[in-house]
Amino acid sequence: MYFTRRVFSMLVTLWIIVTLTFLIMHSIPGDPFSTDAKALPEDVLENMREKYNLDKPLPLQYVLYIKNLLLLDFGPSIQSNRDVNTMIATGFGASAILGLQSLVLSIILGIGLGGLAALYHHRFLDFLSMLIAIIGISVPSFILAPLLIKYAAVEWGLLPVASWGTWQHTILPTIALTVGPVAIIARFVRASMIEVLNQNYIRTAEAKGLSDFQVVLRHGLRNGLIPVITFIGPLFASLITGTFVIEKIFAIPGIGKYFVDSIFNRDYPVILGTTIFYSIILIITLFLIDLSYRFIDPRIKLSSRED
Amino acid sequence: MKNQLKNLHLSLTAILFLVLTVLAGCAPDKNNSSDDTPKENVSQEITTNLGGEPYTLDPAFASDTTSFWVIQHLYEGLLEYDKDGQLVEGAASKIDVSEDGKIYTFTIKEGLKWSNGDAITAKDFEYAWKRVLNPETAAYSPTSFYYIKGAENYNTGNGAVEEVGITAPDDLTLVVELSSPTAFFKQLLARAEFLPVNQSVVEAKENWAGEADSIVTNGAYILDSWKHDQQIVLVKNENYWNNEAISMEKINFEMVADATTYYQMFKTGELDLINSLPLDSIEQEKNNNEYVSSPSFSVYTFSFNVEEKPFTNKKIRQALSYAIDREAIVNNITKAGEASAFGYVPFGFITPNNEDFRNQSEKYYEFNPERAKQLLEEGLKEEGWSELPTVTFKYNTADNHKKIAEAVQEMIKQNLGVNVNLENQEWKTYIDTFKQKNFQVARMGWGGEFLDPLGVLSHYTTTNSSNFTNWSNAEYDQLIEASNPEQDPAKRIELLQKAEAILMEELPIIPILFSAQNALVSEKIEGIRFDVLRNPDLRFAKRVE
Numbered sequence: 001m002y003f004t005r006r007v008f009s010m011l012v013t014l015w016i017i018v019t020l021t022f023l024i025m026h027s028i029p030g031d032p033f034s035t036d037a038k039a040l041p042e043d044v045l046e047n048m049r050e051k052y053n054l055d056k057p058l059p060l061q062y063v064l065y066i067k068n069l070l071l072l073d074f075g076p077s078i079q080s081n082r083d084v085n086t087m088i089a090t091g092f093g094a095s096a097i098l099g100l101q102s103l104v105l106s107i108i109l110g111i112g113l114g115g116l117a118a119l120y121h122h123r124f125l126d127f128l129s130m131l132i133a134i135i136g137i138s139v140p141s142f143i144l145a146p147l148l149i150k151y152a153a154v155e156w157g158l159l160p161v162a163s164w165g166t167w168q169h170t171i172l173p174t175i176a177l178t179v180g181p182v183a184i185i186a187r188f189v190r191a192s193m194i195e196v197l198n199q200n201y202i203r204t205a206e207a208k209g210l211s212d213f214q215v216v217l218r219h220g221l222r223n224g225l226i227p228v229i230t231f232i233g234p235l236f237a238s239l240i241t242g243t244f245v246i247e248k249i250f251a252i253p254g255i256g257k258y259f260v261d262s263i264f265n266r267d268y269p270v271i272l273g274t275t276i277f278y279s280i281i282l283i284i285t286l287f288l289i290d291l292s293y294r295f296i297d298p299r300i301k302l303s304s305r306e307d
Numbered sequence: 308m309k310n311q312l313k314n315l316h317l318s319l320t321a322i323l324f325l326v327l328t329v330l331a332g333c334a335p336d337k338n339n340s341s342d343d344t345p346k347e348n349v350s351q352e353i354t355t356n357l358g359g360e361p362y363t364l365d366p367a368f369a370s371d372t373t374s375f376w377v378i379q380h381l382y383e384g385l386l387e388y389d390k391d392g393q394l395v396e397g398a399a400s401k402i403d404v405s406e407d408g409k410i411y412t413f414t415i416k417e418g419l420k421w422s423n424g425d426a427i428t429a430k431d432f433e434y435a436w437k438r439v440l441n442p443e444t445a446a447y448s449p450t451s452f453y454y455i456k457g458a459e460n461y462n463t464g465n466g467a468v469e470e471v472g473i474t475a476p477d478d479l480t481l482v483v484e485l486s487s488p489t490a491f492f493k494q495l496l497a498r499a500e501f502l503p504v505n506q507s508v509v510e511a512k513e514n515w516a517g518e519a520d521s522i523v524t525n526g527a528y529i530l531d532s533w534k535h536d537q538q539i540v541l542v543k544n545e546n547y548w549n550n551e552a553i554s555m556e557k558i559n560f561e562m563v564a565d566a567t568t569y570y571q572m573f574k575t576g577e578l579d580l581i582n583s584l585p586l587d588s589i590e591q592e593k594n595n596n597e598y599v600s601s602p603s604f605s606v607y608t609f610s611f612n613v614e615e616k617p618f619t620n621k622k623i624r625q626a627l628s629y630a631i632d633r634e635a636i637v638n639n640i641t642k643a644g645e646a647s648a649f650g651y652v653p654f655g656f657i658t659p660n661n662e663d664f665r666n667q668s669e670k671y672y673e674f675n676p677e678r679a680k681q682l683l684e685e686g687l688k689e690e691g692w693s694e695l696p697t698v699t700f701k702y703n704t705a706d707n708h709k710k711i712a713e714a715v716q717e718m719i720k721q722n723l724g725v726n727v728n729l730e731n732q733e734w735k736t737y738i739d740t741f742k743q744k745n746f747q748v749a750r751m752g753w754g755g756e757f758l759d760p761l762g763v764l765s766h767y768t769t770t771n772s773s774n775f776t777n778w779s780n781a782e783y784d785q786l787i788e789a790s791n792p793e794q795d796p797a798k799r800i801e802l803l804q805k806a807e808a809i810l811m812e813e814l815p816i817i818p819i820l821f822s823a824q825n826a827l828v829s830e831k832i833e834g835i836r837f838d839v840l841r842n843p844d845l846r847f848a849k850r851v852e
Contacts, residue, residue: 030735039742039772040450043463047445080362082517082535090535146567154571161572162563164537251563253536266735 074273084273095242095254102177110185118193136183162251193224233289237282355580357560365516366502376842382502383526408488420546429475488792494757579829600644601837605754622686629679630722648818655839676722697726702750703737778815
């Protein structure tokens with residue numbers, strides 16, 4: 001029952017997203033065919049509009065789009081003569097690799113840093129961790145990325161500046177992507193661990209003679225992680241679908257830039273395709289996160305109505 | 308608890324160290340390339356930056372310089388640019404023009420082959436051109452063909468393909484009939500939409516030009532590999548008739564969008580050529596031996612809407628133009644090799660006297676604040692106004708446009724006491740605003756579509772679809788129209804000069820500067836040709852070390 005209801009609500013959410021995006025997108029001024037100020041004669045434009053069904057009334061375009069969408073066909077990109085499906089399929093690989101690397105690294109470092117801060121609450125290591133975290137949150141990736149390039153690649157010659165192909169190419173972008181989330185996760189972990197470590201059951205565990213390692217790992221972390229998991233869901237979705245800034249700076253052939261470029265180009269099928277793709281990933285991730293709460297904290301029940 | 312937690316602390320520190328060590332160990336082997344390779348054995352390969360994914364490599368659909376740059380290396384038209392940038396016979400061996408200038412008969416070179424081995428015939432050109440004109444193709448630039456008899460009617464659905472004046476009576480002959488003599492028709496032939504495509508390849512697969520394994524070309528290079536959004540590799544086409552003249556064997560086009568990134572990649576030697584620079588680095592690179600600045604056949608303007616008060620008055624328009632110190636803009640603001648635009652036609656077109664059109668024409672609107680004030684007063688009197696209200700200049704959001712707009716704002720305020728309000732919009736929204744003529748004054752850059760004064764002057768005829776100024780002048784229209792069929796080149800230049808003089812007197816647009824292209828070329832590479840109209844020609848380049 002829970003599942004059917006949930007899947008139904010996921011589909012409705014998706015439909016609302018598609019419809020809203022469709023409407024908003026067509027309401028921005030400008031059209032996909034005016035790439036420069038040179039005005040194409042009306043007949044030439046008419047031929048192009050016909051080719052992409054843009055000559056039809058908006059409701060009909062909408063119906064046609066939904067019809068293709070049900071067949072999982074995102075249509076052709078207006079700018080590039082490629083299928084949106086192919087564009088997402090080829091670009092997703094690079095974005096996903098970077099996203100996963102950075103997610104894993106963020107979680108490990110974030111929990112480590114936050115854990116340290118909590119254990120050494122109000123002492124030097126706490127201040128140090130939080131200083132690192134605050135710097136991580138406040139330095140935007142578009143500042144960090146060029147700095148990484150300047151030093152790691154240009155001055156010290158350790159890594160390639162940009163582009164894609166070998167694992168070395170993934171290092172700088174992964175770092176640039178990781179710093180922000182590490183900081184956020186560290187702060188979450190610190191806050192909830194401090195609370196958890198003061199609970200009675202931790203004292204009980206210590207009294208039982210468990211080693212510190214076990215106390216922190218089995219009792220502290222497990223309970224301290226719930227707020228982190230709430231954050232990791234959307235983080236996962238946004239990391240694996242690529243980020244415009246990082247992909248642009250490091251010349252990565254991912255899908256992150258399509259989200260932004262398609263809007264500048266008024267490339268309607270790409271705007272819709274990428275939005276839908278991101279929404280699907282986000283919706284499914286949120287669903288999985290909800291499921292995972294149950295395993296981490298059995299007190300949380302899955303129900304769709306009032307608790 | 309604190310002492311007992313040391314273990315945990317240690318293991319966390321260990322993880323951190325591990326990560327850092329792994330990161331530090333990832334240095335690529337930079338010193339592999341041996342510097343003592345003998346010069347004769349240098350592999351002829353160049354790596355440059357394309358900036359992004361070309362939208363298409365099908366000449367019929369190309370509309371952007373990214374696509375054009377790759378396309379110009381992949382295909383060859385009837386005419387082709389040689390080492391010195393002169394337009395010479397390419398796929399054609401001979402061009403005969405009838406006495407009335409209306410019928411062009413092209414003889415195709417014998418034995419030409421496509422990259423897949425098929426023979427290249429006149430039929431390929433006929434097919435390619437009619438394909439662009441076919442309304443169902445929805446090609447980007449069918450209008451370049453409108454000089455050909457029946458072409459416009461066919462493209463707009465008012466005529467049959469049989470009536471189009473493009474025929475191939477045999478495999479080596481292509482006959483083109485124009486509706487009226489067109490002096491610059493040969494210039495047009497070098498444009499992308501006039502390149503041939505292989506009919507059987509095009510018909511076999513809809514997206515034939517979208518992948519390396521299906522594209523078939525006839526120019527100096529073939530597409531070796533295409534990693535989308537990442538890299539395109541071209542290698543020499545062994546089937547190309549003139550392949551011995553091509554010195555560069557392999558071209559790697561990387562797709563790096565960020566200016567700072569590709570600039571850094573040039574600095575580390577990952578790129579041999581970048582044909583644009585981050586704005587803030589130009590000043591610093593100017594004295595570098597690797598820096599190349601070359602003129603571009605394009606003009607940067609502010610357009611008036613001549614139906615929008617107060618710019619309905621000619622003298623007020625002229626006053627603004629005299630109040631702008633163009634030298635100061637190019638020397639102190641843009642500083643990247645631009646030239647002051649004391650006229651509308653950019654530098655680059657050489658007249659029959661072997662002189663640049665620009666130098667042969669008058670110098671309009673040299674900075675003259677007194678004249679500006681006087682004209683403003685006269686204009687105000689004519690209209691019965693006491694003073695000029697605040698006027699609004701629009702531009703599309705970008706640093707360089709902002710700087711120029713602010714400089715112009717300041718100059719007008721200072722020299723005329725007129726307040727200028729600045730407004731900017733994102734590019735596509737801006738184009739929309741511009742095309743709807745929803746402005747008093749708006750910036751726009753115009754690149755010539757072909758290397759001829761008409762390539763830019765034709766925008767301002769009454770019927771031209773790119774004229775967004777609401778300006779219309781019968782004499783101007785008549786001069787432009789008369790220049791087309793004029794067979795005497797000197798007379799033709801005279802007509803175009805007269806037309807420019809009218810444009811400058813009436814002033815529906817204020818030309819500000821003629822743009823320049825800025826590039827950095829590695830000292831290891833020689834012989835790249837920069838052109839006023841096209842992207843750098845890499846075919847005849849040589850790597851010397």
